[in-house]
Amino acid sequence: MIKFLDLKAINDVYKDEILSAVTRVVDSGWYITGQELKKFESEFSTYCGVKHCIGVANGLDALILVLRAWKLLGMLSPGDEVIVPANTYIASILAITENDLVPVLVEPSLSTYNLSIENVKKAITNKTRVILPVHLYGLISDMPAIMEIAKEHNILVLEDCAQAHGSLIENKRAGAWGDAAGFSFYPGKNLGALGDAGAITTNNDTLATTLLALRNYGSHKKYENIYCGLNSRLDEMQAAILSVKLSGLDEDNKKRRKVAIEFLSKINNPAIILPEFNPSENHVWHLFVIRVENRDKLIEYLSEYDIQTLVHYPTAPHKQEAYSSLQHLNLPVTEEIHRTVISIPISPVMQKHEISHIVNVLNNYSV
Numbered sequence: 413m414i415k416f417l418d419l420k421a422i423n424d425v426y427k428d429e430i431l432s433a434v435t436r437v438v439d440s441g442w443y444i445t446g447q448e449l450k451k452f453e454s455e456f457s458t459y460c461g462v463k464h465c466i467g468v469a470n471g472l473d474a475l476i477l478v479l480r481a482w483k484l485l486g487m488l489s490p491g492d493e494v495i496v497p498a499n500t501y502i503a504s505i506l507a508i509t510e511n512d513l514v515p516v517l518v519e520p521s522l523s524t525y526n527l528s529i530e531n532v533k534k535a536i537t538n539k540t541r542v543i544l545p546v547h548l549y550g551l552i553s554d555m556p557a558i559m560e561i562a563k564e565h566n567i568l569v570l571e572d573c574a575q576a577h578g579s580l581i582e583n584k585r586a587g588a589w590g591d592a593a594g595f596s597f598y599p600g601k602n603l604g605a606l607g608d609a610g611a612i613t614t615n616n617d618t619l620a621t622t623l624l625a626l627r628n629y630g631s632h633k634k635y636e637n638i639y640c641g642l643n644s645r646l647d648e649m650q651a652a653i654l655s656v657k658l659s660g661l662d663e664d665n666k667k668r669r670k671v672a673i674e675f676l677s678k679i680n681n682p683a684i685i686l687p688e689f690n691p692s693e694n695h696v697w698h699l700f701v702i703r704v705e706n707r708d709k710l711i712e713y714l715s716e717y718d719i720q721t722l723v724h725y726p727t728a729p730h731k732q733e734a735y736s737s738l739q740h741l742n743l744p745v746t747e748e749i750h751r752t753v754i755s756i757p758i759s760p761v762m763q764k765h766e767i768s769h770i771v772n773v774l775n776n777y778s779v
């Protein structure tokens with residue numbers, strides 16, 4: 413069986429280093445907001461090319477906390493509009509509604525699955541205060557164009573980088589473009605912890621200071637609370653593990669890219685729509701997403717040949733029960749994506765024979 417994602421194999425590469433990092437934390441006697449977190453925050457901000465990194469409990473909290481901080485700093489008010497791609501994972505939208513802001517769902521481009529610049533321009537109103545681009549499947553959005561629009565209209569930009577650690581455009585990484593960015597280190601992400609973890613990156617000193625308090629009960633000094641904050645901290649154990657894995661992130665992304673290039677050059681079944689090919693480092697291939705008619709038939713066929721697949725995602729956020737208030741929206745591109753996408757296995761630890769098996773099986777598929 414070719415697993416969709418073999419997390420054990422991915423972490424086995426780092427096992428000795430992870431175990432010694434864990435031992436170091438156990439022996440330190442200090443488990444929350446200590447040296448390991450400081451070290452990882454400093455390494456990750458350097459990696460992304462930003463001034464500040466603030467570790468938090470998970471990716472959803474990272475997005476929630478940035479919007480919350482902007483509200484506290486008087487930059488956002490309830491009812492303000494946030495432009496977000498309609499085909500994102502629901503977390504991006506939850507962060508908006510959690511803050512009593514209004515999500516404006518915008519159709520993505522069918523070739524990149526990311527925000528369509530044309531559609532962003534059309535969606536801007538006098539209530540638009542934030543653009544929240546999501547670098548979906550590992551491909552950084554068209555940030556130069558998004559930043560230009562934001563500048564012109566005096567709008568904040570919050571990047572959702574949960575699927576795009578290390579992705580570059582014009583030599584600037586995901587997380588370094590917007591006014592702030594949220595990252596997830598959920599185990600299955602390109603940079604994955606061995607549990608839940610997340611981070612915020614920003615170049616803004618005031619925002620960084622506010623977030624340091626917000627993640628820790630709204631407190632800079634023990635038992636002095638200036639905000640009604642959260643408990644959203646990245647613990648020492650996960651921080652130590654993330655430092656180990658960050659050292660291999662570029663190499664892991666390179667390996668993913670190699671697999672993607674194999675797929676893109678060898679899969680030639682006209683029934684299958686492949687992702688847009690771009691040989692640059694703007695794609696870190698968190699997922700390899702293809703599109704087909706009659707998706708269930710292909711999933712069934714692949715599973716007969718021992719190939720595990722997943723769907724990212726089967727239901728669009730505006731069609732979820734949780735968002736019945738958005739159900740009236742007419743979003744044909746988004747619905748087309750959710751009807752036809754399948755993710756095939758891709759990871760830094762895939763073997764040559766697994767890649768060629770997947771290529772052969774897909775090329776022999778007939779509708």
Ligand SMILES: *Cc1c(COP(=O)(O)O)cnc(C)c1O
Nearest residue numbers: 470471472501503504574596598
């Ligand atoms: C994974 C993910 C998140 C949320 O991250 P968690 O750590 O699971 O909270 C947010 N946005 C996108 C696009 C994601 O893929």
